[in-house]
Amino acid sequence: MACVIEGHKAHFYRDELEKIYRLRHQVFVDERGWKDLWKPDGREIDQFDTESAVHIAAFRNGEAAGCARLLPTVGPHLLTDVYPWLCERGPIPRGPHIIEWGRHCVAKAWRDGGQPSRVGAELILGVLEYCLPRGITECTGESDPVWISGFLQLGFDVDPLGLPEVIDDGPVVAVKMTFSDKTLETTRSVVGIPHSVLEPDREEMPVGELRLQH
Numbered sequence: 001m002a003c004v005i006e007g008h009k010a011h012f013y014r015d016e017l018e019k020i021y022r023l024r025h026q027v028f029v030d031e032r033g034w035k036d037l038w039k040p041d042g043r044e045i046d047q048f049d050t051e052s053a054v055h056i057a058a059f060r061n062g063e064a065a066g067c068a069r070l071l072p073t074v075g076p077h078l079l080t081d082v083y084p085w086l087c088e089r090g091p092i093p094r095g096p097h098i099i100e101w102g103r104h105c106v107a108k109a110w111r112d113g114g115q116p117s118r119v120g121a122e123l124i125l126g127v128l129e130y131c132l133p134r135g136i137t138e139c140t141g142e143s144d145p146v147w148i149s150g151f152l153q154l155g156f157d158v159d160p161l162g163l164p165e166v167i168d169d170g171p172v173v174a175v176k177m178t179f180s181d182k183t184l185e186t187t188r189s190v191v192g193i194p195h196s197v198l199e200p201d202r203e204e205m206p207v208g209e210l211r212l213q214h
Contacts, residue, residue, distance in 0.1 A: 002058045002126035003199045007051035019064035020057055021045045027105040034168045044103075048077060054099075056126040058110075058119045065110040066119040068127060069103040070139075078102055079140050079174060086142060086174035088162035093140055093176050101127060101139040101177075121191035124154065128184045129198050138178050145173050155179070155186030 005013045005020075024044035028034045037044050054070040071077040073094040080092055110119040131137070145164050152158055161174040188194050 001199050002056055002122045002197045004126070004130055004201065005055040005057060007049070007053040007055075009201075010051070016057060016059070016064070017055070018043070019059075020055055020067045021049075023064040023067060023107055024103055024105060027107070028103075031108070032168065032170070036168075054130065056123055056130060058122045058126075060110060060119070064107065066106040066117075066123050067103065068101060068105075068123050070127065070130070071100040071102065072096075073098045073100055073140060078142060083142055083167075083172075083174065086162050086165060086172065089160075093138065093161075095138075097136055098138040098140060098176075099131060099136050101141045104141075118191075118193075121187075121193055122197045125184070125187060125191070125193060125197045128179060128187065129196055132179070132181060132184060137180060138176060140174065140176050142167075142172050142174055145171055148173075148175065151177060154190055155183040 003013070003016065005016060010017060021043035025037070025039065025042050028044055029038050037046075039045070048069070048071055052072055052075055055067055056070065057067040058065045073080075073092075074096060077100040079087060079100055080094070084092060104123065106117055106120050106123070111117050112120075127139075131139070140161070148158050148160075157178040159176045159178070161176055164171040164173040166172070
């Protein structure tokens, strides 16, 4: 299962957010060597982790197993404020129906070699299940080019916004991806999860049921 943590409801998920920030530091700084993101407290958090951010996260045994961050493109986000030069093919796509999908990672213990893991599948499904009912049908992001073929297999329409560039010793390409209910159906079929992966909104749960549902 995956939970949705909207920034303006962060007070319901303080412990979970702390674990998400620490997982991001482990993956992006300790493993991938993105030294510019290093923090002495071991928490990878930046200027975009605001009330506008939405986190999709999966937990196992009370620990963060994977997470992704969604940012509205009508406001500040990485592609406009940090990496605009990656978008070489015209204006950066923005609008209420477009989100930026970033900080996507899975903890080492929950990866499955080069294959999509159960946690990774839950994150992708969680993003689709969150976005589609809200009229969000496109996303932008900065990705390793090797991810493109995987998203094409899941039914996403992937459009590179420029050529790959080397950032922190690895290739990165800006992309726009379009998705629909058909994409959700295809993804469920490919990863073998036919049901919804999202937990109930904690704000809407009775007080006696507020707990980690991992």
